[in-house]
Amino acid sequence: MPSIKQIQITFDCAEPERVARFWREALGYEVPPPPEGFATWSDADRARPHGHQGPAYxxxxxxxxxxxxxxxxxxxxxxxxxxxxxxxxxxTGLVGEERVAALEAECARLVALGAVRVRLLPADEEDESCLVMQDVEGNEFCLD
Known part of the structure; x- marks a missing residue:
């Protein structure tokens, strides 16, 4: 039995604050409490070794x-x-024009946050439609 309890998705960024802000707004995420023993995230950052300090979110x-x-x-x-x-x-669960309309509506919301619409991949015999996009630093993601 694997001992893995959960995963974390890590983004390597040129501007972590900008990318983090985009994904927080896109997904409705929240700031977690600071690590144990620290009153704030800034306090935790200052405790990191020299050369490893700096913005991380x-x-x-x-x-x-x-x-x-x-x-x-x-x-x-x-x-x-x-x-x-x-x-x-x-x-999820939508097909045809209803699915495309939902994808396009979410695409418009994310574009307003700084994302870029790349292309619509139309439905075929195997897969429903999805929209390929990029976040504020060009990382690809799909609306499906």
Whole structure:
């Protein structure tokens, strides 16, 4: 039996605050309490070793069922397509025009937050429609 109890999704970012803010608004996540022994996240950051301090942000699902998300600054930029991406489940259970309308409505909301609409992948014999998008730093994700 695996000993893994939960997962965290970590984003490497040039601007962690910007990316974190986008995903918090997109998913309705909340700021978790600071680590034990610290009154604030700033206090926890100041306690980190020199060279490891700086902006990092964590969000949690308010219901507690979805993975924690963590955003950290890295020196290198994004250069190629993601090998892993998030599917934001917007149209679950919907088909045809009703599904596309739900995807487009959520797309418009996310574009207002800074996302970029890439393309609609129309339904075929195997899969329903989905919308390919990018977050504020160009990380690909799908509305499905």
């Amino acid at each position: 964590a969000w949690i699902d308010p219901v507690g069922t979805e993975p924690r998300m963590f955003f950290q600054r890295v020196p290198e930029g994004k250069t190629v397509k993601n090998r892993l991406h998030l599917d934001v489940r917007t149209g």
